[in-house]
Amino acid sequence: MPTVLGVHETILYATDVDATVRFYADVLGLVVMEESVGGVGRGLRLPGGAVLLIFNPELAGKPGRVVPSHGATGPGHIAFAITPDSYDAWLARLQVRGVEIEKEIEWPGPEGDRARSIYFRDPAGNSAELMSGDYWKHVEAERDSARG
């Protein structure tokens, strides 16, 4: 059976594409790829090689595009991985940029290896998260332990 290598494109929707693209470029340092993707949005490159698309849901959802149509409304979500020792620098950077921290969470896990998350909203209202460490590996360990 063939395997996927990982996520190549993830998407967030925004009525004001430019404002949201600018936010991820300015605040998170993502690199804007081009002015327009098919007239419906723009893309940003992430370290590691994946691409974050910001599309206008009304335009991307129109039938008859070259690519299959899609477009969701309401707040979406994305989490970015950060290193544990950059956590405080990220808090400071968000503060300097005037980005309101909606929540911080320290996730369950063994002491010294607990993931931590910083949550904030992009201009479109999507819930963005910066996670240091990997909470999910503890979830997987519990699953595997329960299975014996």
Added chain:
Amino acid sequence: MPTVLGVHETILYATDVDATVRFYADVLGLVVMEESVGGVGRGLRLPGGAVLLIFNPELAGKPGRVVPSHGATGPGHIAFAITPDSYDAWLARLQVRGVEIEKEIEWPGPEGDRARSIYFRDPAGNSAELMSGDYWKHVEAERDSARG
């Protein structure tokens, strides 16, 4: 300035979470992480370390959760990276599993290095894509060339 390492969590919404999780596990071979994430959805682990969340938008969108609320309706999108030499095996696998191919695209690029995409829908109607190669690097090359 701190940098993000990449995407850690990407999300798709589905009213029938279980059917959509089963689809990504059965058809794409992603590994289901646990039975429930906060009672609003489930997660799958991808090769490379990222996590795909499948959440019920109505439940995940309720205010007052431990984590910030989010939940979008309408078809979303995700693209998975695959190797060029697995492309035909993926077409065959989708066919065997009875998954309808909505579209195939060969993207612009130099001969021998053109990305190709296979599009299909998950049970919730989200547009899923398997991309061999990286179309976006050609877009970036054009951007950089235009900037001189």
